[in-house]
Amino acid sequence: MAFFTMKHVKKTFIQGDVEEEILKGVHLSLKKGELTALVGASGSGKSTLLTIAAGLQPASGGEILMDGKSLHRMDQEEIRKIRAEKFGFVFQAAHLVPFLTVEEQLKLMLDVSESTLTKEAQRKEIARVLQLVEMEHRRNAYPASLSGGEKQRVAIARAIIHKPAILFADEPTASLDSTKSKAVLTLIRELTDTLNIATLMVTHDEAMLPFADRIIRMSDGRILQEEKTEHKETS
Numbered sequence: 722m723a724f725f726t727m728k729h730v731k732k733t734f735i736q737g738d739v740e741e742e743i744l745k746g747v748h749l750s751l752k753k754g755e756l757t758a759l760v761g762a763s764g765s766g767k768s769t770l771l772t773i774a775a776g777l778q779p780a781s782g783g784e785i786l787m788d789g790k791s792l793h794r795m796d797q798e799e800i801r802k803i804r805a806e807k808f809g810f811v812f813q814a815a816h817l818v819p820f821l822t823v824e825e826q827l828k829l830m831l832d833v834s835e836s837t838l839t840k841e842a843q844r845k846e847i848a849r850v851l852q853l854v855e856m857e858h859r860r861n862a863y864p865a866s867l868s869g870g871e872k873q874r875v876a877i878a879r880a881i882i883h884k885p886a887i888l889f890a891d892e893p894t895a896s897l898d899s900t901k902s903k904a905v906l907t908l909i910r911e912l913t914d915t916l917n918i919a920t921l922m923v924t925h926d927e928a929m930l931p932f933a934d935r936i937i938r939m940s941d942g943r944i945l946q947e948e949k950t951e952h953k954e955t956s
């Protein structure tokens with residue numbers, strides 16, 4: 722069942738005297754355990770849609786409902802709380818904090834999401850999630866000593882440590898070669914299934930599409946086409 726719905730979402734940017742409509746009434750629903758890929762030409766509005774869905778910028782019109790509540794009617798603090806507790810983010814670059822170890826990156830995320838776990842429970846949870854992304858052996862490493870694929874696996878661990886309902890991924894494999902891209906997508910696919918997360922991923926890479934349950938094609942601020950894929954690729 723869809724627990725996150727965007728209805729007729731519009732976004733307008735004003736530059737000088739010109740008003741440009743970047744999103745022209747987009748409808749989108751997300752379901753738990755489903756990986757949705759958002760594709761389309763450069764400038765079609767994919768990242769704008771993803772950042773609005775993630776509460777990182779406001780829509781100019783339309784409605785966004787999470788668990789039946791309208792984001793539009795929430796104040797900044799409520800939206801910040803949803804972002805911190807219910808959403809996870811992975812971007813093209815891992816954006817790890819250079820002076821924190823792998824373990825400390827995850828601890829920081831638990832602090833940001835105001836985790837109520839005890840110190841010992843946090844330590845166990847960090848170890849469990851690092852195992853999931855196969856990075857436990859590097860828990861004391863600093864980002865500078867990690868490969869691109871390893872950094873992205875840590876970024877994914879950080880995005881899911883607080884058990885988000887939705888994972889937003891904007892070009893998560895754009896900085897990786899094809900082998901590492903497949904490994905990262907395999908991981909995102911598995912986590913979507915096992916943790917029952919709704920994943921919304923923007924990608925340019927057609928090779929990543931077999932991992933998705935649903936492909937949404939955007940063109941000029943509109944959803945052009947929505948396809949269900951036949952099967953999930955897991956390796």
Ligand SMILES: Nc1ncnc2c1ncn2[C@@H]1O[C@H](COP(=O)(O)OP(=O)(O)OP(=O)(O)O)[C@@H](O)[C@H]1O
Nearest residue numbers: 734735736743761762763764765766767768769770
């Ligand atoms: N803050 C902004 N102010 C003005 N225009 C913007 C802003 N953000 C995005 N745009 C414009 O909105 C359009 C859509 O941008 P967006 O980044 O969503 O596209 P995209 O489909 O993600 O593209 P790409 O695949 O190249 O990342 C572009 O023409 C862009 O220039």
